[in-house]
Amino acid sequence: MRKPPTLLSLTIDIALLNLSHISDLSFLPDHVLLELFLRTLRAGKLTEKILKLFVATGKDEILSLISELNIQLILTPVLPTINIRDDEVDIVIGALHLDLTSFMEDWRAVFSRFHLIIVQDPDLKGDLKIPGGFSFDVYMKSDIESVVGSSSSSVVFSGYSCRYFGYLVSHKKYIISIDDDCIPAKDDKGELIDAVAQHITNLMTPATPFFFNTLYDPFRKGTDFVRGYPFSLRSGVQCGLSCGLWLNLADYDAPTQALKPGQRNSRFVDAVLTVPARAMLPVSGINIGFDRELVGPAMVPAFRLAKEGKFRWETVEDIWSGMCVKVICDHLGYGVKSGLPYVWRNERGNAVESLKKEWEGVKLMEEVVPFFQSMRLSQGAVTAEDCVIEMAAAVKERLEPLDPVFARASEAMVEWVKLWKVVTSRLSNSAA
Amino acid sequence: MAGVSPTPLLKDELDIVIPTIRNLDFLEMWRPFFQPYHLIIVQDGDPSKTIKVPEGFDYELYNRNDINRILGPKASCISFKDSACRCFGYMVSKKKYIYTIDDDCFVAKDPSGKDINALEQHIKNILSPATPYFFNTLYDPYRDGTDFVRGYPFSLREGVPTAVSHGLWLNIPDYDAPTQLVKPRERNTRYVDAVMTIPKGTLFPMCGMNLAFNRELIGPAMYFGLMGDGQPIGRYDDMWAGWCTKVICDHLGLGIKTGLPYIWHSKASNPFVNLKKEYKGIYWQEEIIPFFQAVSLPKECTTVQQCYTELAKQVKAKLANVDPYFTKLADAMVTWIEAWDELNPSGEAPAKTSNVKAK
Numbered sequence: 001m002r003k004p005p006t007l008l009s010l011t012i013d014i015a016l017l018n019l020s021h022i023s024d025l026s027f028l029p030d031h032v033l034l035e036l037f038l039r040t041l042r043a044g045k046l047t048e049k050i051l052k053l054f055v056a057t058g059k060d061e062i063l064s065l066i067s068e069l070n071i072q073l074i075l076t077p078v079l080p081t082i083n084i085r086d087d088e089v090d091i092v093i094g095a096l097h098l099d100l101t102s103f104m105e106d107w108r109a110v111f112s113r114f115h116l117i118i119v120q121d122p123d124l125k126g127d128l129k130i131p132g133g134f135s136f137d138v139y140m141k142s143d144i145e146s147v148v149g150s151s152s153s154s155v156v157f158s159g160y161s162c163r164y165f166g167y168l169v170s171h172k173k174y175i176i177s178i179d180d181d182c183i184p185a186k187d188d189k190g191e192l193i194d195a196v197a198q199h200i201t202n203l204m205t206p207a208t209p210f211f212f213n214t215l216y217d218p219f220r221k222g223t224d225f226v227r228g229y230p231f232s233l234r235s236g237v238q239c240g241l242s243c244g245l246w247l248n249l250a251d252y253d254a255p256t257q258a259l260k261p262g263q264r265n266s267r268f269v270d271a272v273l274t275v276p277a278r279a280m281l282p283v284s285g286i287n288i289g290f291d292r293e294l295v296g297p298a299m300v301p302a303f304r305l306a307k308e309g310k311f312r313w314e315t316v317e318d319i320w321s322g323m324c325v326k327v328i329c330d331h332l333g334y335g336v337k338s339g340l341p342y343v344w345r346n347e348r349g350n351a352v353e354s355l356k357k358e359w360e361g362v363k364l365m366e367e368v369v370p371f372f373q374s375m376r377l378s379q380g381a382v383t384a385e386d387c388v389i390e391m392a393a394a395v396k397e398r399l400e401p402l403d404p405v406f407a408r409a410s411e412a413m414v415e416w417v418k419l420w421k422v423v424t425s426r427l428s429n430s431a432a
Numbered sequence: 433m434a435g436v437s438p439t440p441l442l443k444d445e446l447d448i449v450i451p452t453i454r455n456l457d458f459l460e461m462w463r464p465f466f467q468p469y470h471l472i473i474v475q476d477g478d479p480s481k482t483i484k485v486p487e488g489f490d491y492e493l494y495n496r497n498d499i500n501r502i503l504g505p506k507a508s509c510i511s512f513k514d515s516a517c518r519c520f521g522y523m524v525s526k527k528k529y530i531y532t533i534d535d536d537c538f539v540a541k542d543p544s545g546k547d548i549n550a551l552e553q554h555i556k557n558i559l560s561p562a563t564p565y566f567f568n569t570l571y572d573p574y575r576d577g578t579d580f581v582r583g584y585p586f587s588l589r590e591g592v593p594t595a596v597s598h599g600l601w602l603n604i605p606d607y608d609a610p611t612q613l614v615k616p617r618e619r620n621t622r623y624v625d626a627v628m629t630i631p632k633g634t635l636f637p638m639c640g641m642n643l644a645f646n647r648e649l650i651g652p653a654m655y656f657g658l659m660g661d662g663q664p665i666g667r668y669d670d671m672w673a674g675w676c677t678k679v680i681c682d683h684l685g686l687g688i689k690t691g692l693p694y695i696w697h698s699k700a701s702n703p704f705v706n707l708k709k710e711y712k713g714i715y716w717q718e719e720i721i722p723f724f725q726a727v728s729l730p731k732e733c734t735t736v737q738q739c740y741t742e743l744a745k746q747v748k749a750k751l752a753n754v755d756p757y758f759t760k761l762a763d764a765m766v767t768w769i770e771a772w773d774e775l776n777p778s779g780e781a782p783a784k785t786s787n788v789k790a791k
């Protein structure tokens with residue numbers, strides 16, 4: 001014959017049914033409390049409120065059981081609501097042209113709510129023309145020299161690299177940077193794209209570098225993780241870098257554009273995706289956003305071609321800093337996204353002319369890419385600064401023998417970290 | 433702009449493999465695109481049922497009795513009462529390429545309203561190289577209207593052969609049961625106009641609903657596992673094949689593309705039924721994924737069969753303690769390769785297994 005239930009178990013049954021109405025459990029004897037907790041677990045009734053009830057009793061056995069079972073209160077929601085606080089963003093523009101009027105007017109609707117840092121290319125003589133109605137700071141050659149010192153430094157802020165000075169002096173969390181020959185693009189529905197908002201969305205939503213989602217960014221509205229995506233990987237990691245794209249004049253190298261002079265990018269691909277861990281990519285500086293707090297020091301202005309020029313075809317500085325950031329993100333567990341937003345890139349320059357200068361950059365990529373693909377950082381490197389220093393040493397050891405440009409790059413990376421530390425501590429001291 | 437050469441039909445080099453349990457009415461909609469091709473229909477479930485194939489298609493049909501007859505004791509590796517049985521079709525095919533599609537997938541429309549010829553796009557994907565070693569930010573550089581971006585090393589621009597083309601789905605997305613339960617009304621309406629190579633070293637969830645592959649390059653790796661009747665899980669057949677295939681492709685220097693083409697997925701399966709099937713898989717995949725991420729194949733494994741047999745060994749050694757199912761699965765993987773080699777002896781004329789029913 002089956003044993004009849006005990007009075008205790010009947011009591012616990014009733015308590016379990018009415019758990020949501022109970023506000024205090026501390027009066028219960030230890031063994032009863034424990035039994036109730038275990039039964040609550042088994043019945044699947046452990047909610048945040050009920051967990052707090054048990055924790056509030058302060059009984060050792062309960063607390064140690066909770067810690068052994070690794071039951072945790074989720075303190076922050078998995079997906080933060082995206083509220084762009086204007087004071088968290090700096091838009092950094094490297095001015096390679098004096099007259100920024102049409103550029104700023106075209107971007108007014110998008111830029112006007114944010115603070116801008118405009119850095120004038122030190123090689124550009126004359127005064128910048130900037131329309132009114134914006135909140136901005138301008139930095140010129142003299143400002144750069146007063147921060148960096150006028151003695152020759154291995155960090156050179158000229159040409160496209162002038163914008164890195166803006167990254168250095170900003171104290172905001174997010175930086176968005178767009179070339180001054182780009183204007184807002186239109187999406188496939190004919191609507192103007194707010195590139196800044198999209199970059200911020202990319203940076204504020206998690207990235208998913210450890211497993212590829214075939215429906216791309218699972219945090220976008222109208223989509224999700226697909227079948228077969230491990231649940232433990234669905235919370236994602238912080239996004240450090242957002243790489244946007246370009247309609248019209250795509251960011252091809254000079255040989256490609258010279259070979260296909262009429263080729264223009266007209267395909268709007270409605271996707272953002274996380275570039276998987278350990279996969280390298282060529283990051284174009286034309287249209288990017290990054291989390292300065294996470295990866296700022298890794299955005300190094302270090303790789304300067306001997307004949308670097310004032311057209312993107314004549315540089316590869318962004319490819320270098322982009323791969324530094326990717327290696328460091330992979331190491332520190334952050335993500336890098338690519339895809340939306342698009343900007344419209346205006347016609348500028350002559351690919352054939354640039355081809356003569358950029359050939360050097362194209363050749364050097366053959367060494368640069370395998371280097372970054374095989375770069376491994378040590379366990380001890382836990383900040384972006386540490387990582388950059390380690391990478392600089394590896395560049396010196398493995399690439400310096402190949403070309404003097406690498407020796408300069410290595411020195412510049414070390415110098416940049418020093419500068420970064422000096423400037424950021426100066427800023428935080430003055431803010432205190 | 434330079435003229436675009438038309439995509440070859442490959443009608444004598446490609447088989448379309450369709451698993452079905454009901455009927456093949458969906459083929460009517462696909463007729464303009466599928467009619468030139470030979471179909472291999474794998475009938476799951478009750479073999480005494482007659483599957484009606486629309487007039488005018490050239491096909492061969494296999495039911496469970498045929499599978500048992502052809503494979504004998506090795507038939508144990510082919511799932512019963514699950515669409516995983518489709519991989520039998522891969523094994524008996526004699527063609528270079530396979531396209532497989534589910535019987536609830538229809539022709540989708542692109543944003544301009546035009547019908548999408550999914551097969552043509554898969555062929556384009558498979559005939560052009562893949563680029564697994566460096567990510568191109570403008571996606572597939574071999575597509576019309578695009579190219580490799582600045583910074584992409586020239587030495588990597590030849591690419592590698594494409595072994596698999598993984599297509600996507602509009603309307604009912606391929607979600608797992610928990611997601612279906614939470615978002616029963618979500619539909620995929622976003623047409624992403626891109627094809628891209630999945631980088632080397634990265635795993636992905638491969639869906640078998642709209643999939644093409646080069647059978648000569650990777651066929652033996654496309655074993656869809658033990659699912660359905662008598663098995664503890666379901667809806668992980670294509671996932672398993674995808675993880676094995678990706679690891680082997682990475683090892684052999686082959687590429688896998690994902691993205692276009694889209695098909696229109698019309699039927700949402702019952703999420704409660706799905707939950708029962710997937711339940712164990714959801715927990716097991718937490719062990720399975722790290723296993724595949726850490727797998728290393730010895731360089732002596734130079735053929736797909738060798739890689740796959742080695743993989744089976746490692747599954748048995750490392751996943752057996754997750755559940756005894758994996759020991760069974762590892763054995764089935766070995767049986768599959770044995771059966772594959774029997775039906776596809778290298779260098780000789782293919783064995784006759786004919787169930788061919790002409791037009």
